[in-house]
Amino acid sequence: MRVLLIQSYLGRREPPVAPLGLANLAAYLDTHTIRIFDPNVHINPTIDTFAVIEEYRPDFIGISLRNIDTTNYRDPFFYFEHFQRFVRDLKENVHRIPIGVGGSGFSLFPRQVMERVPEIELGFFLEAEVALDTYLRKGEAIANIPGIYYREAGKIAFSGPPKRLDFTQIRSPAWDLVELPKYVRWADRDAVGVETKRGCALACSYCTYPLLSGPELRLKSPDRVIEEIAVLIERYQLPRIFFCDPIFNHPQQHAEAICHAILNRGLKIRWGAYHQDRSLTPEYVNLARQAGCDEFFLSPDAATQQTLQLLNKTTTVESLSRSLDIFTQNRQTRVSYNFFIAVPGSGWKDLAAAVYFLVKAKFKLGRRLFRWKLSYMRFEPGTTLTRQFFNRNRQEDALLPQKQSELKNLFFRKGNSIFLNILLLLHFYRGLWFGRRNTVAGECEQ
């Protein structure tokens, strides 16, 4: 079977992200002929996609719907609108070829996407290495393949949650099928990702990652990770990668083992990764830096104990402050800290604590405070916070709006005092200065 895997077109130019999910899927489809295409790194995204279809003549088209929107209040861009148009145009051109969709954007809103994009025949929920392979082999009825949304008698049916992949057996991404050289110049903007694990065992109340990649940790062996990095360096001369794990340094021993393996193998690679502050030690930071870490991304999100607890963070005021001391002492690290401006029940004191922390961090780290962010939380499906503070009055369906202008309604922006709310309103809509600068497109809300 000829299979075409497409990264969905974002609808505008932005720093691209190499399709790691599609490269993982392709590694499992070795009984088929596969092509991976990312319109985002082509000059005429839609026209070039049609040209590829015309030339390749696939029997099945799989599209990765990675992003729904930017989750960024300063730049509320609705990728999903463009995805809908992209699939509609595609189907008009290729009406006899079945279209399947998967990806984290799809998995956050599976039923809604199936309803709103009737051109999609099949939707693959969560990780789909096994489900897609089984479906394409055609030996099994769809209803018996866990993890698939499909259409039956005019209704949307679901075959049940997929089994999570055994990570000790996982195959390496088929990067040879991706036009990887096109991403190399974006390496410093986190364009090429490597997974060292799936899952997050922590449970911050606003976060979708445990839903998307599972609440239990599945670790890739450090040897396997090193092999994958070595291929990226040797075959594509890639100078930098981003570790796509929800949290790289949890568990700490696994992160340390990977750092040691990079050093022992003598790999020259720079990398960035999401870190949590609770278990940071000066020794670990030093080790990670020597192994190539050039940016530690931290999302403490709040700076008072009460708001940290409400968000169910493992961070404490003490661990946050200790992390800053560690980064201050280690004079070669670049760090980014993200905070939310408003958390349910928070007030002036909480906002002031976050601002004070950032000012202190700027003073202590100078230019090494590479990015900082004071942003608003976007309610996302399936989180505790959404259940508590969004669903009370509204349907979860509203989390996938109909149009871009509705995105702004999905951010939490209420403090516990009237004057604070007026300030937040002005900040949110009128662009008061604080927290609006110093973030780079392509970064990710955690």
Ligand code: B12
């Ligand atoms: C790491 C990461 C980043 C890194 C990416 C680094 C890199 N080079 O890959 C960086 C920091 C650059 C980043 C940027 C952004 N990110 Co981000 N990111 C992630 C994260 C944590 C992991 C993604 C990943 O690589 N997973 C590992 C791969 C293997 O899994 P996967 O892609 O999901 O693929 C599997 C399945 O989904 C499925 N699948 C995927 N595609 C398809 C297609 C078919 C046909 C089938 C059958 C199955 C299938 O099978 C795959 C294999 O199992 C996710 C959260 C998460 N846990 O998913 C957020 C996430 C994807 N990001 C998100 C967002 C919003 C963004 C940004 C828009 C942020 C911004 N404002 O700039 C940008 C977009 C950049 C771009 N150009 O696309 C959101 C998207 C949801 C939403 N609300 O829109 C997520 C879900 C986080 C969240 N808020 O919940 N991100």
Ligand code: SF4
């Ligand atoms: S915010 Fe980070 S630590 Fe918390 S649940 Fe999400 S991925 Fe895990």
